[in-house]
Amino acid sequence: MPTILTYHSQILSGDDYARNDHVALAADLRLLTDCARPVVPLSFVLDAFDGLRNWSSLTHAVVLTFDDGAVLDWRDIDYPGLGPQRSFANLMRDHIEQTGTPLCASSFAIASRRAREEMDRLSLFGRGWLSDDWWSEATREQMIAIESHGLDHDHPDVDPTDPKRGNFARIDDPQSCALQIDRASHDIERISGRRPQAFAYPYGQASDYLRRHYLPSRGPQIGLRGAVSTEPGAVGPGSDRWWLPRYVCNRDWCSTAELRRLLESH
Numbered sequence: 001m002p003t004i005l006t007y008h009s010q011i012l013s014g015d016d017y018a019r020n021d022h023v024a025l026a027a028d029l030r031l032l033t034d035c036a037r038p039v040v041p042l043s044f045v046l047d048a049f050d051g052l053r054n055w056s057s058l059t060h061a062v063v064l065t066f067d068d069g070a071v072l073d074w075r076d077i078d079y080p081g082l083g084p085q086r087s088f089a090n091l092m093r094d095h096i097e098q099t100g101t102p103l104c105a106s107s108f109a110i111a112s113r114r115a116r117e118e119m120d121r122l123s124l125f126g127r128g129w130l131s132d133d134w135w136s137e138a139t140r141e142q143m144i145a146i147e148s149h150g151l152d153h154d155h156p157d158v159d160p161t162d163p164k165r166g167n168f169a170r171i172d173d174p175q176s177c178a179l180q181i182d183r184a185s186h187d188i189e190r191i192s193g194r195r196p197q198a199f200a201y202p203y204g205q206a207s208d209y210l211r212r213h214y215l216p217s218r219g220p221q222i223g224l225r226g227a228v229s230t231e232p233g234a235v236g237p238g239s240d241r242w243w244l245p246r247y248v249c250n251r252d253w254c255s256t257a258e259l260r261r262l263l264e265s266h
């Protein structure tokens with residue numbers, strides 16, 4: 001069954017696999033090639049739900065997803081205290097060049113520029129690491145698809161005076177869903193040049209209303225074809241396309257040996 005893997009480019013606390021998803025991704029790409037696991041776009045899995053592709057063609061497939069859309073997905077940066085970090089995109093390009101293996105990924109980005117600026121200022125280093133200046137370039141190259149991670153992630157940094165923030169499950173009425181889903185897709189398309197096809201629930205949280213009612217009815221009208229959770233598991237024809245399971249690096253596996261076992265378990 002196809003497996004969706006999740007990495008975070010901006011959460012770094014060291015230079016080894018367990019503390020640095022850049023180190024982990026580079027090692028995992030080698031493992032996937034060694035195990036003959038094809039990396040396919042998330043759209044292939046969504047095609048299978050639509051009957052446009054056979055599930056059997058995706059048996060060993062792996063989908064790469066990156067959460068929060070930091071520029072470290074795209075651009076090498078000098079990380080304070082840790083030194084130069086190769087971006088996820090450049091790790092993929094290096095791997096393609098070394099092995100000839102085709103690669104692709106989805107990056108789930110936060111739509112609101114103001115929200116990203118506040119998060120960058122308060123939770124990162126205020127160096128513009130949540131900027132959107134790479135989205136259209138990525139869209140043109142087609143290696144990394146920019147998808148939706150909501151309007152503002154309901155992140156506490158956006159309004160530190162609101163103690164209810166930081167809980168995406170509270171997005172449970174038509175008005176707040178329209179902002180976090182419709183408005184986010186609109187804004188991302190305006191900046192990237194491509195309408196998002198997939199949504200990733202911030203913090204892996206969703207209200208019943210958003211997950212079971214709003215997205216299944218409204219999603220297709222605005223171009224969305226599915227949504228990913230952070231509930232661990234493989235994807236299959238019986239999965240809920242609006243709550244697709246995903247494994248998270250350094251939560252569900254912490255080494256290439258563990259990833260190998262995880263992939264072999266399906």
Ligand SMILES: [Zn+2]
Nearest residue numbers: 067068202203
């Ligand atoms: Zn997130």
